[in-house]
Amino acid sequence: MPPEHAERAPAPAGRAPGTWWGRLHGAGPVIGLVLLCLAGTALNGDFATLDNALNVLTRTAFIGIIAVGMCFVIISGGIDLSVGSMAALIAGCMILVMNGAAQAIASPVAVVAVGMAVALALGAAFGLAHGLLITKGRIEPFIVTLGTLGIFRAYLTYFAGGGAITLDNALADLYSPVYYGSLLGVPIPVWIFALVALAGGFILNRTAYGRYVQAIGSNEQVARYAAVDVDRVKILTYMLLGLCVGIATLLYVPRLGSASPTTGLLWELEAIAAVIVGGTALKGGAGSITGTLVGAVLLSVISNILNLTSIISVYLNAAVQGFVIIVVAFLQRGRR
Amino acid sequence: MPPEHAERAPAPAGRAPGTWWGRLHGAGPVIGLVLLCLAGTALNGDFATLDNALNVLTRTAFIGIIAVGMCFVIISGGIDLSVGSMAALIAGCMILVMNGAAQAIASPVAVVAVGMAVALALGAAFGLAHGLLITKGRIEPFIVTLGTLGIFRAYLTYFAGGGAITLDNALADLYSPVYYGSLLGVPIPVWIFALVALAGGFILNRTAYGRYVQAIGSNEQVARYAAVDVDRVKILTYMLLGLCVGIATLLYVPRLGSASPTTGLLWELEAIAAVIVGGTALKGGAGSITGTLVGAVLLSVISNILNLTSIISVYLNAAVQGFVIIVVAFLQRGRR
Amino acid sequence: MSLAVEFREITKAFGPVQVLHGVSFELAPGRVVGLLGENGAGKSTLMKILAGYEQPSGGSLLVDGQPRRFASSREAQAQGIVLIHQEFNLAEDLTIAQNIFLGHEKKCGWRLDEAAMERETARVLAEVGLRASPGTRVRQLIVAEKQLVEIAKALARNARLLVMDEPTATLTPGETERLFALVARLKAGGTTIVYISHKLDEVERITDEVVVMRDGRFVARQPTAALTRHQMANLMVGRELSDLFPPRQPPLPDAPVLLRVRDLSVPGWAQGASFEVRAGEIFGFAGLVGAGRTELFEGLLGLRPCRAAGVEIAGHASLPKSPREAADQGLTYLSEDRKGKGLHVQLPLAENLTLMNLRAYGGRWLQPAAEQAALRQAVAAFGIRTGDLGCRASQLSGGNQQKLALAKVLQPQPRVVVLDEPTRGVDVGAKRDIYFLIQRLAAQGRAVVVISSELPELIGLCHRVAVMRAGRIAATLAQEQLNEEELIGHATGTR
């Protein structure tokens, strides 16, 4: 990952960035993660095994990939509440298309490829729609994506007739290595997650587009005067997020093989939380992909540890997660 | 309601404010509401009856009251995701306290009074906790309230053993007029809603505190330079919202006499949506209570109309809501 | 009732950067003191300490002989010390009246006394000469109007000591005159005034004595009458300054027209503007505040709705729809509103500098090393003073921010460049550098448009000047017709 300029968040007044103090605060989420891992190991020796670590990383992949896209949107000063519903609708459409194509196309590999293409195309198209409504329609991103949150899920429910859309068995078997397979001992989803994060980091910090995203989030007016094509950059940002949702769905479908009205519920909160816990400010302007990554892993480690132990009432799981999120955010509070 | 200065939105560049064009845009949500009501009447004659109108207003009361508090928080540049969970926890605690007090205190009226006091005190206390974490702890409001969203609901579930906490029958009968009763033909919740909105409008536009809320949301640094006690104002804002949640709960409990883990689910989205549909920008600085009111009513009218007709698949209700929200927002897009 | 203030060995450090190195001097009560110094000399910082916005790292502050330490601006204002900021401090979503009384609201009981506040606002607005209703939202004001609101805000505080940090940087002669009358009235009423400005003619006219600072240190204190402008400038920069303006080289007779505008109208602001600027030409725009110069060019850049009979930029015959298109055609624009439109104050210097020209810093991937090199070059070429190349733009002094903004719009090597108040808040030394730079730009065959409220600047620099009045170009004057009476005459319509 290239060194992240975007990470240089406004330092606390009167403190120059790059001092040990600034660096320590920048490391907030990492410290949180390390502490949490120590706690996990103390609570259950099996926490620190390679298998468990890979399990956690694999399941972080969905949210993590979406969070990378969300990071761009938030840095640009936007928000997308619809990602969970969008993932569900994409999963549903993808399965319907694959089941349909299986009749027409002989090669099952081709069918899966068609399904994947559909997922990515839909993601980009939904992102484009968001971007257009927000820039050309001049509607608050919160409203646009709150609206599509309902719309996407309703259409999935409609297509599924209230039930679930399920992938044909033969296809499911063919497709499943995409989630369950490994390469050099590392599960495929972890590879993809890593690639997406790396690409995200590069785009954010090493391309003109990434710079524009930060500039727009920092002050849209100034960016416009500086000849940045604000609308185009914003639209691309939502499309990028849509693509990430599409990629995440590619991994989701082979895992659970179906889509239903509850698929992806509250993923938006998780993805946004990963970004913000990772040290990006909700108001935009600056943020980091590494932080987002750490944030996403941190959130799944919390629930992993809760699964591995039974020290507190099952009813209170959500409370523990809440406390940990607040504490981690507190550790890096100076960065605001 | 006092005339709302905060409402006078920035007119498009180069145009003096107060032209018919500016006024038209300011009226976006009202126009949306009127159109919707016309559509409702066309679809079902019963829509335009007094009874139905009172039903809708009565059920809007919860969200509406919370939205008034939320309006302050959003204008000040903050956000509160926890209000739904907070309402549920307050309802649960209130019922537990009342059931407990019924053993100790003879007068049932006194018991209900104690319950009400507990609800308001809890609301204010939770708001205080939010305010302190956000200002003194310097944690993003999004994170703090995402954390407490989980915490509040987890504790309610814990207290309820996962089920429902139900108010004793005798108390429920005594308390129920607070929701079901009327004064001069208008249901009590509507009166309370109106009072809260009036008070909210007055505080926002006619007191120094309200002015500071707007100033902080517009530019926190400027407010600080003007010697506004930013932390105190912010804390008060979250407390005000907490109080509103407490008041909403006072009305909620007599309705069904119970609280369960599903109580208040997604109220936060509804309350925020009411504020934003009402023309307040998510980034803060300016907004209006009247708009919020209209936004809240508009949202309940949509689902009321959907219930009164069966022209589209039940699965698509959420899609219709989504479309309407986006369209209304589009009508007033010039206000940004 | 006048206040006497004494600084004793005041020091101030921002992190590792030492900004004030033990400054000591006195402000005599009831006088108008000019505070001079190069960009980054520490003038604003010292005044912020006086007015309670910053805390000193060391030394002491005496007010009427008593040692004081103001923890907030409120405490300073309680003593009657009021600062008009160099950078605006206005909440854009609030109205003028609401801004003026922010933190000092008048109340009757619980309620705000809006009527009284609006009355008082109307009074101070009249005093500074701003014709706007107290209920106007600040967002709708232009830069100069915001400056007047800042001044009005200070008036509403009944100051005993008033610090004005470059109040006229964005004002045109008319407003400036009114401000001077105001200063005289305040002085007569016993108010002590500190006047920070890089416009030495103003300093000469209205101050009783001057204090000069250099590199965070006190340098000199002299009665104004004892100094010439030239001497002031030399004291500021610490060396002998020669001619302010470069010799003019007329554009070649066959130089192509790089910017041709026919009948451009920006509804509500400007009507039927036509002009041409040739390669190698420096073309000035004069006018009073509100004449519509800024808006004319914002329209040309696609930032405001507008129409035109014809626009040609470096051979491209089309009206740009956005600054992006304009830049692609070879035209860039420096905004007069540094903080709101010019710079990303929260971003580091390099990222500001290269934003308009990222293509030059890497094909597919950006090259941070190249960006840093460009920053070092710009810092040297434009004389940007900063302790740390990695700092954010907000940490630069006002004048140094201006230099950075100028460097930024020149990055894409535009064929046509429009500079709106290019020397706003820049010290004399740096001003001279900028004039020479503009001359060099022209000599390289670019077309340069300079919008300025400083008449000497237009007169000393331009080949031709268009004067705008009420949205129309009232006259276009050739170099030999340029003098103050002529320009003011056309601007006010008395000629």
Add this chain to the structure above:
Amino acid sequence: QQASQKQVVGVAIPAATHSFTAGIVYWANQAKKDLEKANPGLQVIVKTAANASEQANQLQDLVTVNKINALVIFPFESAALTKPVAQVKSKGIYVTVVDRGLTDTSAQDAYVAGDNTAFGRIPAEYIAKALGGKGNIVALRGIPTTLDNERMEAFNAVLKKHPDLKLLDAKHANWNRDDAFKVTQDYLTRFKNIDAIWAADDDMAVGVLRAIEQAKRNDIKLVFGGAGAKGMVKTLMDGSNPLIQANVSYSPKFMYDAIKLTAEARLKGQKLPATTIIPSVLITKENAKQFYFPDSPF
């Protein structure tokens, strides 16, 4: 070698988000308590999940870290959990599925379930009889799911046989009291003559009753809930509300039975019958006592 004989039973269930699932959680914990007390070599680990992927994660963790030998799962969702459960079974772990069946039955060893068809059929038959085969009905459905569809289909199938019984509308109130209150209010505004309301879950019936009470409507003769929540069973026993005349059983106690059967069979090295259906039966005033569990949250 003692250790290898230790039985670890993993229990994966949905989190308590409404009364019914609260009952599931309650009975699972009850089973854990009773079984661990009775069998010292037995450990029962209960995990609750808020959504399908969380449940899939928990299955992984139960296998990888907790090293379970048997799994009892109430799938959050049928289709989505099929693959993850198959993975568990492929590791040689004995799998009992409860209620929401998998789409591929080869992924399970045993299946214990309530009867959703009866859950929809019984109220329809009861209403038809009570109204003499003639009248207007409105229905409130649960969260859109396969199981809700099954119930609705069974209900409709019965109505087909009674041409004079009219189902005016069926809207989703998501097994939620508040939604049910609003939907019912609007039904009452819209339809001036309703004879019976089917609220396909007792949580929704609570909201329905309040809305009727508020509107002071007396055309409605019957409100039929479902699943036998303790409050409703109590009302039935006491005869305290004339609108509530019957219910249909669908007790979360089958969770307890499923865990108990699985654990005991595994301790003895036996298998369960492939399918155990816990019948849904009509509850009336007469047999209500059998279905009343005052300690359960449901």
